[in-house]
Amino acid sequence: MQATTATDRFAFRAAEPADVDAIVELVQSAYRGEGSKQGWTTEADMLDGQRTDAAGVSALLAAPGSLVLLAESGARLVACAHVECQGVTAYFGMFSVSPQLQGGGIGRAMLGEAERIARGEWGCRQMQMTVISIRDELIAWYERRGYRRTGVFKPFPYGDERFGIPKRDDLRFELLVKAL
Known part of the structure; x- marks a missing residue:
């Protein structure tokens, strides 16, 4: 795994159970929550409740072919993402950047590092993810980085509070893909 970015502002490492x-x-x-509105990735207007929990993150850490990638600045966790090898395809999810630091290039670097690992270390030829389909600004950000909308939709897990409490009834996920 690459030690630092070109700007040396933060270091990447694999998460451990103590990081959960x-x-x-x-x-x-x-x-x-309200604090998430400091950044542009908030889902607070669409969903209440939790986005993840300790059991879910622990399960990702324990799963074979699964990596929770962290970006740290000094001792501070500033970003994370889950990357999972699924044969020739890698899945990218749980992508989070501290709201106060969004827009500063950390997310772009994190996505690039996840793609590098998937391609270079795992031999994957494609990265895919699911994004709430009404998140136009977020989808446009991914499109600028080479991802494309597939028109393949998956239902939102209404009634399963592990994924949040919906504030609207039109939520669904769209599959985005990028050749690596």
């Missing part, structure tokens, strides 16, 4: 609580806190801060 900090990961949950970061993910929650990026997507839910």
Whole structure:
């Protein structure tokens, strides 16, 4: 794994079980509640409740072919993402950047590092992810990085509060893909 970015502002590393609580806190801060509105990735207008929990993150850490990638600045966790090898395809998810630091290039670097690992270390030829389909600004950000909308949709898990409490009834996920 690459030690630092070209700007040396933060270092990448694989998460360990001791990181679970900090990961949950970061993910929650990026997507839910009033504090998440400091950044542009918030889902607070669409969803209440949790985005993830300690059991979910622990399961990702324990799963074969699964990596929770962290970006740290000093001792501070500033970003995370889950990357999973699924044969020739890698899945990218749980992507979170501290709301106060969004727009500063950390997310772009994190996505690039995840793609590098998937391609260079795992031999994957494609990265895919699911994004809430009404997140136009977020989808446009991914499109500028080479991802394309597929028109393949998956239902939102209404009724399963592990994924949040919906504030609207038109949520669904769209599959985005990029050749690596």
